[in-house]
Amino acid sequence: MKPELKILIVEDSEDDAILLVREIKAAGFEPVSKRVDTEDALKSSLTDDLWDIVISDYSMPRLNGLDVIRCVHESGLDIPIIIVSGVIGEDMAVAAMKAGAHDYLIKGKIARLIPAIKRELREAEIRRAHRRGEAEIRRLNVLLKTIAEINILIARQGERKTLLDETVKILVNQGGFSNACVCLYGSAAGKLMPESYAGANPRCVAAVAGDKPCQCACEVMGPGLVMQAVSAGKSALWRDTDKEAWSEEMDGAAMQYGFRSCGVFPLRVRGAIGGVIGVSSPETGLFSGEAAGILDELAGNVAHALQTLEEAAERREADEKLRASERKFRNLLESLPIGIVVLGQGNSIVEVNHAMLQMMGYSSKEEFIKVPMGDYCRDPKDRQRYYDGLDECSPFGMEILLKRKDGTFFWADVTTVFTSAGDVEKSLPHPAPNSPHPILRGGYIINIIADVTSRKLAEDALIESAERFRQLFEQNDDAQFIFEFGALQIMDANAAAAALLGFTREELMDAELSVFTGQGGLSEFAGAVKGLGAGGGFRVERMENLKKDGTAITVSIKGQRIKLMQSDVIYCTMRDISEFIRMEEESRSMQAKLIHANKMTSLGTLASGVAHEINNPNNYILFNAGILSGVWKDTAKILEAYYKENGEFSAGGMPYTEMKRSVPELLSGITDGARRVKGIIVNLKDFSKPDASGMGESVDVNAAVKTSVSMMRHEIIRYTDRFETALDFSAPPVSGSSQKIEQVLINLIINALHSLPDRSKGISVATGCDKAKEFVEIKIKDEGSGMEKDVLERITEPFFTTKAGLGGTGLGLSISYSIITEHKGYLEFDSKPGVGTTVIVRLPVKRP
Secondary structure (H helix, E strand, O other): OOOEEEEEEEOOOHHHHHHHHHHHHHOOOEEEEEEEOOHHHHHHHHHHOOOOEEEEOOEOOOOEHHHHHHHHHHOOOOOOEEEEEOOOOHHHHHHHHHHOOOEEEEOOEOOOHHHHHHHHHHHHHHHHHHHHHHHHHHHHHHHHHHHHHHHHHHHHOOOHHHHHHHHHHHHHHOOOOOEEEEEEEOOOOOOEEEEEEEEOOHHHHHHHHHOOOOOHHHHHOOHHHHHHHHHHOOOEEEOOOOOOOOOHHHHHHHHHHOOOEEEEEEEEEOOEEEEEEEEEEOOOOOOOHHHHHHHHHHHHHHHHHHHHHHHHHHHHHHHHHHHHHHHHHHHHHHHOOOEEEEEOHHHOEEEEOHHHHHHHOOOOHHHHOOOOHHHHEOOHHHHHHHHHHHHHOOOEEEEEEEEOOOOOEEEEEEEEEEOOOOOOOOOOOOOOOOOOOOOOOOOOEEEEEEEOHHHHHHHHHHHHHHHHHHHHHHHOOOEEEEEEOOOOOEEEEOHHHHHHHOOOHHHHHHOOOHHHHHHHHHHHHHHHHOOOOOOOEEEEEEEEEEOOOOOEEEEEEEEEEEEEOOEEEEEEEEEEOHHHHHHHHHHHHHHHHHHHHHHHHHHHHHHHHHHHHHHHHHHHHHHHHHHHHHHHHHHHHHHHHHHHHHOOOEEOOEEHHHHHHHHHHHHHHHHHHHHHHHHHHHHHHHHHOOOOOOOOEEEOHHHHHHHHHHHOHHHHHHHOOOEEEEOOOOOOOEEEOHHHHHHHHHHHHHHHHHHOOOOOOOEEEEEEEOOOOOEEEEEEEEOOOOOOHHHHOOOOOOOOOOOHHHOOOOOHHHHHHHHHHHOOOEEEEEEEOOOEEEEEEEEEEOOO
16 A cells, blocks of 8 residues: 655646656655645645645745745744755755755756655654654653652641642643542542542532532543543553544543543552542643653552541541540539539549539538448438449439438439440430530449439429319319310219219220210310310300210310320310200290280280271171162162163263173172171181180181181282182081181191292192091191201291291291190191192090
8 A cells, every 4th residue: 555645735837736746656655735826825734734745846926935944834843845946046945955945856857856755754753753752751850840749748748638739730730731630439439529620621620619429530531531440450541532542422521621641540548449640631642651650659659648647637536536535524524513423443432523512512522532422321221222233233223312411311313324444435324415425434433413302392292283183173073074185085084074974984084085975076076175275275165965875965065275294185174054955945935935925915905906996997888888789779770761762871980881780890899898807807806805715615627727718818819829728517526725726727827828939839728537537637738848857857846947037936836736735636747848848737526
């Protein structure tokens, strides 16, 4: 294969350039050429590409040979220049050689061209080799000086961070590297963390400042190179990124960060790889064998320094811990607010703190330690218990009475622990809050003593108070409970509570609250307690409860949230108010009946007066209507004769032919209306009469129905277009009060009218007998809205009403039920929502 020869030809004649290329190719080269003939084109070509040789004409219109030589030298490139010209003279040739041309030839006589080219290529390569050698020597000298500077730093610097920061700075500033970093293994397993960095890569600076996983080694030099150095335990080198392909990721990093060679050198600390030193450069050839060895030596020196610093730091830490331990114990003895007594060989007192001296009433340690520790116990039994505990050599605690110097006694909580050699972190199982790590040498006994007299007195007072509370709780006549706050679990109940509900105390404490409250009562009680603050109270005025036997009672509850034995509880008092409510309801019922009776008396008086006042003028109307009817019969004959003779005429604006038909109807209507008024007056008089006959009257139920319907006619017309009666006139009479039966029928008809949704719905009233002929039945059936089952079950209860918005009192059906019961009869109801209601009044037949 022919060797490639890159030729830059400076020639204004294209033909001459072609001849040159042909000559060179014939000599066995594979020429790659470019022809230029201006200074700008020459400079651009020198910049854009690499050339093995420059062949130039001397005389050209826009450029001469000296200009070419100057441009090549200014580019800084070591490229041989050969002048080939047809007009060059000796002076010109000498000038060209002095200017820097390597040879000159005359066009047409170029036999020496190929030897000259080969010679100049050899000499150029020799020059480049000399320069590389000189550069390598200078580079090694720089590295040696850098290592010497870092070694001096290692010898002088005792702080790790500063050592590493200065090391990477020296590598960049003096060693000539573009980037240098030190990465160490941190606390995260397998993670190299940046420690120090110097150079031009801003990503590494951010990584170091932010204490993030290593970016400088893993990104700039590539994770593969770093991991190779760590896993192999020796340096990993990338000498020329252009010639040595590593990975696509690393090639991209080299291009991004602008380096052409790099190296990673492991730091072996205490026999393991503790980190790496990484350096990179925009130049190649910086990691030759000798240079790499020098950098390996540097890594070893830095690693040794790191190990030395770590060992020194550990020694300093251990020494400081020892001194701190001693200080802590000494300070602890005097700063603790509780007493400390330390016993040594033979259980003799060797140390006591100021708090203990004050507690015992002594002014000096020397005076206190003369007395054996056990002799401070008041009770000989306590003294023996104390010495028995010491003999067992295991931690123990006791509450005893200790004797002060002045002879008084106080309750003390004594905790005794034992220390063994080297056990300096667990001396006190109950350390003071401000001294959590007391220190003491092994082989001693520590007594921690606290004056608990106030606590003992408080405990005694608390026991006495709890007993008083227990007596009040147990002997109270009201039912009382204690509930756990939040869970509402019964914690305790007194005898009165057990008696009220029929459970034993144990059953109440084991049972759920819903056992005797029901779910509804439980929800009401929980709602009252919810959100109750400390000390807050509540009251439930009325709640339904169940006894154990299923009997329902009504109770009122009063409670308060209190603290009991350090727990939040609800303290409740429960009272049975069932009898009170019954009496209250009876009182209201009696009052309503009295009011109703008073109303009926007043209505009777009013009805009697109204009947009297209306009866007189109505009699005039009825009497005069009869006279007018007789007059009209006679007058009609005269008017008829006049009509036949004279034809149609009018009287009072009414034509005779119409008058002849209408006047008799008008007179008949007046008479019928007056008679109807008279019937109403008679019924009002009967309603207002006192019931002189009592319950022994023989009552015709058909007559009672007619009277009631007659009195309610106005209301019937107001509410419905369909009101029917079907009376069985064969029905026998019943025994009782006609007025009271009419009162019941009126009330039932009113209720039926009020239930109708519109006038199209009807009502029917029928009478008859049962099959056994023992009861007369009055059946009132409506097409109203009907009633639900729960309403139907309560309609005869006093004060229960579905017409509260219409002024209903809830007494009508209750009174009706009482009246029918008084007649030894029955009042039966059948109702379906949306269909209607049927009421049957069953009254016993009157017996002879």
